[in-house]
Amino acid sequence: MKQGTIFFFLRVLISIFKKTDYQKLLVTFDGGGTNFRKNLLPQYKAQREAMPEELYQQMETAKLLLEKTGITYLQLENQEADDLIASFVNQKTKDNPGLTFDIFTRDKDLLQLLSQNVNILKYINGKATLYTYDNFCQEYKFTxxxxxxxxxxxxxxxxxxxxxxxxxxxxxxxxxxxxxxxxxxxxxxxxxxxxxxxxxxxxxxxxxxxxxxxSLVINISLPDIYEKCKFSWEKWKNNPELRQFCQENKFHSILKLLD
The missing domain is CATH 1.10.150.20 (5' to 3' exonuclease, C-terminal subdomain)
Structure with missing residues (x-):
């Protein structure tokens, strides 16, 4: 089976990791099922096609690869990934107001989370660029x-x-x-x-x-995973499971990026 989605996923991760020395990392996935938004608006996201089986299998493979290479991910049934991010950021900020978060997303809804301690990593002119609270205020002229x-x-x-x-x-x-x-x-x-x-x-x-x-949900009951989110680029790029996966799938350009 082709692994094009995972190839792109790894390229994006590496492009981010090489620029910033992140100490913690959490990846979130939609949990499927239904939630309050479907009850409020039955046609919510109804125009989106169901995930093809091949893409579903690639996503499952990606989650397995994250586990094997020491990257923590979060997925809860009936919860959207954006709400998991919002809840995680809100709850951890309450625990430690000094924490800074960079959220990598292409979903504009997450702009509502921007603050002096929360930034959005988004693609601008083909490059992952940090978009800050101040950038937002300059662009929109409101907070x-x-x-x-x-x-x-x-x-x-x-x-x-x-x-x-x-x-x-x-x-x-x-x-x-x-x-x-x-x-x-x-x-x-x-x-x-x-x-x-x-x-x-x-x-x-x-x-x-x-x-x-x-409005994103900020009070989802989350598992206690903060300490499991520890991350080291130097350690991850040399992970034997990661390198073996890339070799098996002929991700030669990924291996070059890791070196």
């Missing part, structure tokens, strides 16, 4: 705390969440910069221009439902 509210107005096509037709990114940003939250907007909705007022009033139920859908 990450209000990002949920911004998306609540716009919706999210990726997750099949409908926004308010007639309010695009420019107007949504203006509203959030002025009011910070959708609740604040609706408290002052009668002060807004007529067209905007009617759009907001007509879609109030949708907007408030969107906020529940988009």
């Amino acid at each position: 990450p705390n209000s990002y949920i509210d911004y998306l609540s107005l716009l919706g999210d096509n990726v997750d099949n969440i409908e926004g308010i037709k007639g309010i695009g990114p420019v107007n949504a940003k203006k509203l959030i910069r002025q009011f910070q939250t959708v609740e604040n907007i609706y408290q002052k909705v009668n002060d807004l221009p007529e067209i905007t007022r009617h759009l907001l009033i007509d879609q109030a139920k949708l907007v408030l439902s969107n906020k529940k859908l988009i």
